[in-house]
Amino acid sequence: MQQTQSEKLKQVGPGGTSGGPGPREREPFNYTDLGLRLIGLAFIDGIAIWFALSIYSRENSPIIPIALLLVTALINVIFLYGPLYPVRWLTPGLLMLLLMVIYPLGYNIYISFTNNSSGHTLTREQVVNQLKQQTYQPANAVTYSMTVYRNAAGQFKVVLKNPTNNTAFIGDQNGLQPYTAPATLPASLDGGYNKLTPFQAAAQQQALQNLNLRSNDLAIEIVSGSEAKESRSKYSYDAGSGKLMDLQTNTVYTPVNGTFTSPDGKTLTPGFTDLAGFDNYARVFTSGDITGPFIGVFIWTFIFAGMSVFLTFSVGLGMALVLNDDDLPLRTLFRVLLFIPYTIPAFISSLVWAGLFSIVGPVGEGFKSLFGQGFSFFSDPNAAKAMLLFVNTWLGYPYMMLICLGALQSIPADIYEAATIDGANRVQKFFSLTLPLLLVSVGPLLIGSFAFNFNNFGIIQLITQGGPADASTTTPAGKTDILISYTYRLAFGTGKGQDLGLAATISLFIFIIIAAITTFSFRYTKQLEEVLN
């Protein structure tokens, strides 16, 4: 089918070969294929160019559009140049990887070197534009007499007369122009604009606010249906020096750490995002306010991940040893029952346990009936930590159990016989045979589990939200926060302000720790080589 089609095409238009790559021995040349590729590429190129243009017009920075066009060009090469054929199959996945994994990681590093935080989220340009909108009324401000005209479409023009020197302006939604006004203003203007009485104009005050009555630093403010007052732009910005001038007081504001600051220390809000060098990194180690909670969170992250692995593995191995006995009645049933916690999505079981442990739940009520008063696992840091470890063990042991079951069955029985002959008892056999042999096969999985729990945001956020809160700090750290949930709270938490720069810095710390763990675990993994072939 495919062949006959392409043969037909060949007969119809044999002239088209000149542009494309010539027929290849390995890859039979095919017009349909080339046509489809060209159409697809044209489509992609069009989208990419549109994107590049709209990003450029929005951001005023050529870096991202150029990167985008380079990547697009590369795609064209990959899909048109024969020897790169295998890469075509990788391209879609690699593109997603580039956009959603590699670029964010790089961007994350950039953010960690900025002061992006509450009050510093806008770009310098946005902040300057915002400040430029501000006006002030000079001491000797002129009061203009105002006449309003309206056309059938509901658009307005206003004529503003300076009563002292008879100069005038005419203004609409597009701006303010000088105007030579006759002594008595006409009843209508060109374009079907009819004069309104001051009373009618006053009724339109809301709509009149949308007019753009500015020209250079002059900005007119409408006061009533017949009067408007002169005001002036408060700030002028010098793009060359990056300084902002307050025209009212003649104060010069220089940008310091993303805030316009006057010589006597007055600052303007909002601030803008600016490069902050290693400030965020320095803050983690030297600012008492941040270092204290950071070290607490750091240590607890390791304890949480380490204890989670130890407890899930111990319980899982214990259960595996129990289930590994052929004589255990209902063995298959127990296997299924004990596996169930793993099958429930963790977000659901975490919430269920949070309810069970709450002061109004059965655990709290149990304490009440035993000791006469309730006990909240959520307000005591140690109890909250113990609770988290308990729940995480419940969530994770079935996985370890199944893995250990498999590994136990792969240990040959005859080495136990040999050990028995050598006079080893059960405990000795467990610690010198079973455990070491198990650890060889499940070791990499334990490290993987450590890395997973190191970033186990869900359980912390769903059960304790990091709480109880650490009252000793202005950062939103809680006593049970691990690094990733602390990062989340810094970046997106409410209450104590957002600090994206610091959050990005801390996530880089996690990154480095994970990298170290990974390097370590690679030494254990020999299976890698098999797949690499």
Added chain:
Amino acid sequence: MANVKSVPRTAAVPKEGSLSGARRMNILLKLVIAIIASIIALYPVVYVISASLNPTNSITDLIPGQVSFVNYNKLVNDNQYPVFVWLFNSIKVAAISTLVTVTLTAFAAYAFSRFRFKGRRTGLLVILLIQLFPNTLAIVSLYLLLLQIGNLVPWFGLNTHGGLILIYSGGALGFNTWLMKGFFDTIPRELDESGTIDGATPTQIFFLILLPLIRPILAVISILAFIGTYADFLIAKVMLTEKETYTLAVGLNLLLGDGGSQRASNWGLFAAAALIGALPIVVVFLILQKQLIGGLTTGAVKG
């Protein structure tokens, strides 16, 4: 315990009806442990089932005083907590992300398995290395990235399912690629070669010859990817800001609030929603246990 030494054969090859007293004790002990462990494992499950059927919204009773489906009825009619909308959102996002993930993975695995090209080994290693860093670590920049993308293409901005799917599919290449590549490697190359001789293009070989053969691994990876996405909390929590766009994980968290009285007052509703949200996953997992665990231990999912 000590007499294991004296009867070594019994431990290794137990014979029916010939169990010694100590061996009996041993099995009894194991049985007791298994029963206690099963009770702890199932306690929350039984508890939630009973709470979902308990019309009095009690958070403390294990056995409901009366049984009714009032909580399930409320779920259907509740506008304050649109649980079925959340469930639908979750399934939609997870299904599309899974489809994209599995497609991209299969393409990449095919190239890595069937072609020899420069940078192939490096490519495989880089994919593995990058995958080890969960993209949750870049959550801050992903947030800002979606903010920027949303300015250009509103469909993929913050608080959209498109944006969420984009992030979930971003990590498509990874362990999955390795797993699938390993599976491709087990399919004899002679099949491809016979296809080539019959005039098939590599594209035809992939879709017509190989794809049907890798269906088992496609199923495993799909299910694991689906469950992983379905259960994600962090990314969905950060990117979705309105109740109507929430996935089930974010929505249920909202339903229970952050403790205190709301936890108690919505408990029955939550229990019903939790059961509906968990049941399909539990069933799939129990049925396909062996295949899924096989995939998990070779690292089909992150973590």
